[in-house]
Amino acid sequence: MTINNERRLSYAVLVAPALIIYLAVVAFPTIFSVLLSLTNYNGGLIFGNPNIRFVGLDSYIWMLTEPMGSFYKSLGNNLLIVAVSVFGQIPLGFGLAYILSRKLIARGNKFFQTMIYLPNVISSIIIGVLFNAIIYGRNSVLMEVKKMINPQAVFALNPNPMVPVLVVILWMFTGFYMIIFLANLQRIDPSIIEAARIDGAKEWDILRHISLPALSGVIITTAILAISGSLKSFDLIYAMTNGGPAGQTRVLSLFMYESAFRGAPNYPLANAISTVMVLISVVLIIVVQRLGKAFGTKEE
Amino acid sequence: MDKHNVSLPVKIIIYTVMIAFTALTVYPILWLILQSFKTNTAYMTTNKLSLPMRWYFGNYPYVLIQGNYLTFFKNSVIYSAITVPAVVILSNMAGFAFAKIPFKITKLFYGVFIVGILLTLQSILIPLFLMVSAAKLHDTRLAVIIPYIALGLPMGIYLCTDFIKSIHNELLESARIDGAGFLRIFWRIVFPMSAPVSVTLAIITFTGTWNEFILMSLMISSEKYKAIPYAVGRYAGSLGSDYGKLFTSLTVALIPILIFYFIFRNQITKGVAAGAVKG
Numbered sequence: 001m002t003i004n005n006e007r008r009l010s011y012a013v014l015v016a017p018a019l020i021i022y023l024a025v026v027a028f029p030t031i032f033s034v035l036l037s038l039t040n041y042n043g044g045l046i047f048g049n050p051n052i053r054f055v056g057l058d059s060y061i062w063m064l065t066e067p068m069g070s071f072y073k074s075l076g077n078n079l080l081i082v083a084v085s086v087f088g089q090i091p092l093g094f095g096l097a098y099i100l101s102r103k104l105i106a107r108g109n110k111f112f113q114t115m116i117y118l119p120n121v122i123s124s125i126i127i128g129v130l131f132n133a134i135i136y137g138r139n140s141v142l143m144e145v146k147k148m149i150n151p152q153a154v155f156a157l158n159p160n161p162m163v164p165v166l167v168v169i170l171w172m173f174t175g176f177y178m179i180i181f182l183a184n185l186q187r188i189d190p191s192i193i194e195a196a197r198i199d200g201a202k203e204w205d206i207l208r209h210i211s212l213p214a215l216s217g218v219i220i221t222t223a224i225l226a227i228s229g230s231l232k233s234f235d236l237i238y239a240m241t242n243g244g245p246a247g248q249t250r251v252l253s254l255f256m257y258e259s260a261f262r263g264a265p266n267y268p269l270a271n272a273i274s275t276v277m278v279l280i281s282v283v284l285i286i287v288v289q290r291l292g293k294a295f296g297t298k299e300e
Numbered sequence: 301m302d303k304h305n306v307s308l309p310v311k312i313i314i315y316t317v318m319i320a321f322t323a324l325t326v327y328p329i330l331w332l333i334l335q336s337f338k339t340n341t342a343y344m345t346t347n348k349l350s351l352p353m354r355w356y357f358g359n360y361p362y363v364l365i366q367g368n369y370l371t372f373f374k375n376s377v378i379y380s381a382i383t384v385p386a387v388v389i390l391s392n393m394a395g396f397a398f399a400k401i402p403f404k405i406t407k408l409f410y411g412v413f414i415v416g417i418l419l420t421l422q423s424i425l426i427p428l429f430l431m432v433s434a435a436k437l438h439d440t441r442l443a444v445i446i447p448y449i450a451l452g453l454p455m456g457i458y459l460c461t462d463f464i465k466s467i468h469n470e471l472l473e474s475a476r477i478d479g480a481g482f483l484r485i486f487w488r489i490v491f492p493m494s495a496p497v498s499v500t501l502a503i504i505t506f507t508g509t510w511n512e513f514i515l516m517s518l519m520i521s522s523e524k525y526k527a528i529p530y531a532v533g534r535y536a537g538s539l540g541s542d543y544g545k546l547f548t549s550l551t552v553a554l555i556p557i558l559i560f561y562f563i564f565r566n567q568i569t570k571g572v573a574a575g576a577v578k579g
Contacts, residue, residue, distance in 0.1 A: 007401060010482035014397035018390040018453050019409060025450030026416050029427035036427065036476070096321065103450070104306050104314050114565050118329070121561045121568065123511035123528075126550050129535045130332055133546060141331075144348040160307060166369040183573030203306060224418075231420045235513045235529075239536040253422035260426050261518065274423040283417050288418070 007159025030278060039269035059268035060275075070247055071273070077162055078230045081251065083225030084166045085173070092170075092218070093177025094186075098211065100178075101185035102203070113182070117175035127172055135164045161248045165237055172236070173229070177222055184218045185211060220291055224284055225270040231277055252277055302407065329554070336360075336548040339388050344544040355390045359548035368523060369531060369552050375441075376510055376556075378526040383509045387452035388498050389491075394453075395460025396490045400472060401482060410461065416454030432519055443519035448512065452505045459574065463497035464490060475481070500571035503564055510557060 063071050096116060099107050119127060134141045138155045146153040158164065193206055201209070222227045234253040237243065243250040243258060250258070252273055260270035306314075336359055337352040339578075341541060346353065363369055398406050437443040458468060467490065475485050491498075498522045513529040520526055535546055561568060 006481055010486075011397045011401045011403055011462075014393040014401075014481060015409060015487065018394040018457065021390070021446065021450045022413060022416065023427065024431075026419065026424065027412060029424035029431065030419065032427035033424055036534075089331050089332050096318075099314055099318065105311060105318065108318070112318045112322050113569065114562075116325050117565075117569055118325060118561065121507055121557055122329075122574075123513070123532065123557070125511070125529045125532045125536065126553050127511050129532055129546070130328065130550055132536075133543065134328065139344060139348070139543065141348045175325070179569050183570075217445075227419070228418050232422070233412050234422055238513075239533060242536055253420065253447075256422055257425070259512070260429075270426055274426065276339060277420055277423040281423070283419060284418050285415055 008278075019265045032270050033274045034278065037268065037275045040268055042267045043265055055268070059272040063269055063272045063276075068247075068283065070250065070255055071252075073247065074250045074252045074273075077249060077251045078233075080162055080166060081169055081230040081233055082226050084170050085177075085229065086223055088170045088220050089174045090226065092174045093179075094181045094215075094219075096174070096178040097181035097185055098207065099213075101182055102206075104203075113178070117179055119172045120176050124172070124235035125239045127234045129165070130169045132240045135168075157245065161241065161245060165240060165249050168236065168240065169233070177225075180222060180225075181215065181218065184215055188214050217291070221288075224288055224291075228281065228284055231280060307526060325577050332547055332554070333551050336544070336545050336551040338547075340542045340544040342548075356544070359544045360552070363545060363548045363552055367531065367549060367552075369528075369549070371524060372526055372528045372531045373556070375525060378447060379448065379527055380509045381508050383448040383452065384502050384505045386449045387456050387505045388502050390449070390492055391453060391456025391460045391495055391501060392464075392498065394457050394484065395462075395464050395494075396486050397482075398457070398461045399464040400467075400469075400490070410457070413454050413457045416451075419454075421451060421514065425514070425521050428515075429518055438519060439525065441520075441525055444512075444515050447515055447519075452501075452508065454506060456501050458498050459501055460494060463494055467493055497574075499567060500574055503568050503571050506560070507557070507568070510560075520577065528556075 037059055038054060038056060039052050040058075041049075096112075099105065100113055103109060137143070143153070143155060172192050188211065193210060196206055196210060231252065233251055234257070237249055237254055238249055238257075241249040243254045247255075247258075256270045256273040256277070259266045259273065336353060336356065337355045338346075339356050342352065342356065342515045394409075398410050432438050435463070437446075471489065472485055474490060480488070481566070510527075511529055511531055512527075516527055516530050517533060520530075527562070532550060535549070
């Protein structure tokens with residue numbers, strides 16, 4: 001066997017298992033899903049089924065124009081989640097990370113970090129069911145607290161059902177952003193900060209002129225993570241509200257799941273929603289690549 | 301200790317903020333664990349925020365035995381025990397080829413994997429479901445194990461390629477001169493050297509697999525193959541009729557991952573940062 005053949009063969013042996021399994025399970029279904037969204041396929045045989053027709057963008061038009069406006073409601077909720085991340089989790093996460101990285105307090109840095117990150121490792125299903133019991137219903141903790149404040153309080157449905165969901169999302173994932181900012185703040189050369197302090201810089205100056213500029217790229221990365229995290233949010237809402245009441249807390253992923261797997265299936269609609277999600281991801285990927293080039297981080 | 305230019309009032313404010321944050325985070329979890337020691341009647345009739353007046357342990361045997369949690373736990377262990385090593389080994393293999401065996405096609409292959417980091421699982425559920433049914437794999441362990449492995453690969457290959465690139469070429473070249481093939485070099489030199497990234501990857505993959513819910517609920521219908529998240533998911537969206545047992549189910553599901561977290565907390569936070577931040 002020549003060296004070159006050995007090189008080629010080794011490459012194939014090393015890459016093939018991962019590539020085959022990944023193409024079969026992730027890449028192929030992604031394309032498959034887009035194709036299905038252009039047909040009227042709604043269950044049963046796929047190949048050799050005479051009833052499957054190419055219907056073009058019909059499913060998309062229906063998705064965009066159906067009278068309930070479920071698509072817009074779901075997309076709007078996805079955007080609300082992004083907003084909570086961008087205006088809540090990212091600034092809070094940054095603040096916490098800054099306090100921890102500058103060791104502004106002498107004790108307990110590791111402890112605080114461990115505890116604030118804790119909800120991120122717990123299954124979203126557990127968190128969702130827990131907060132369902134805490135927030136909703138006559139026997140909830142929220143009701144108990146309302147009664148403690150005002151003994152005359154009566155049980156009533158929440159007029160803004162997304163608010164509790166957003167609060168729990170804020171509660172759960174702030175630690176995630178904290179960890180990301182912390183890792184990047186710790187990369188700043190301490191001697192720069194030391195030198196600035198010797199020159200008389202106050203904590204505020206260090207934050208403004210050293211830490212924040214060093215993080216500009218990371219802040220954009222976290223915004224992208226917030227969008228992709230919002231698209232991926234499913235388990236928590238599924239467990240907490242199941243999209244209810246009346247679909248008011250649905251996000252795109254849940255809307256798609258319900259269209260496909262609950263009650264009478266509507267695969268064309270579900271595939272159209274999936275394709276929208278894929279499109280958003282593709283846009284994100286392009287943005288990431290552009291940014292990667294702009295900041296000269298990785299060549300990917 | 302006051303080597304920082306922070307005044308005492310500021311320090312007090314900072315401590316208050318940190319303690320408040322930590323308390324807010326931990327309190328619901330502690331509350332949950334405490335409620336699991338109440339009977340349903342005790343929960344309904346006493347203050348919801350109170351400690352159990354009489355500690356009741358009867359929920360636990362009920363949940364573990366009637367609730368089938370021992371089976372779910374066993375299945376969770378099986379799924380993780382297969383998925384984690386598979387993702388670690390396959391990612392290292394491909395990562396080594398991408399990083400150290402130059403071929404033009406690498407750019408394409410690597411790119412295809414990296415795209416997967418931002419793709420969402422939900423957008424491929426229908427085709428995946430159809431494929432699993434067509435392959436007659438529905439309601440088997442393989443129906444979730446194969447997707448779990450595939451879903452772990454994008455992040456795995458990203459981390460491994462990045463890490464293996466930093467291994468010095470001279471080391472590999474001298475092994476080549478001694479006549480070692482690439483596969484031998486991988487197994488004897490590269491794979492042992494990439495242990496740090498393998499640990500990180502194993503931890504990320506483990507938490508992902510252990511907590512996975514949606515594939516589990518779609519691809520498997522028999523309870524004998526279901527894992528812990530399914531057991532909890534049965535309570536999703538509707539209020540339990542027995543709060544004591546509900547809270548105990550959640551606590552039982554929570555404890556393994558809490559133990560895991562407190563053992564590996566430093567590696568976990570390091571791994572998350574490595575996985576999430578590029579550059």
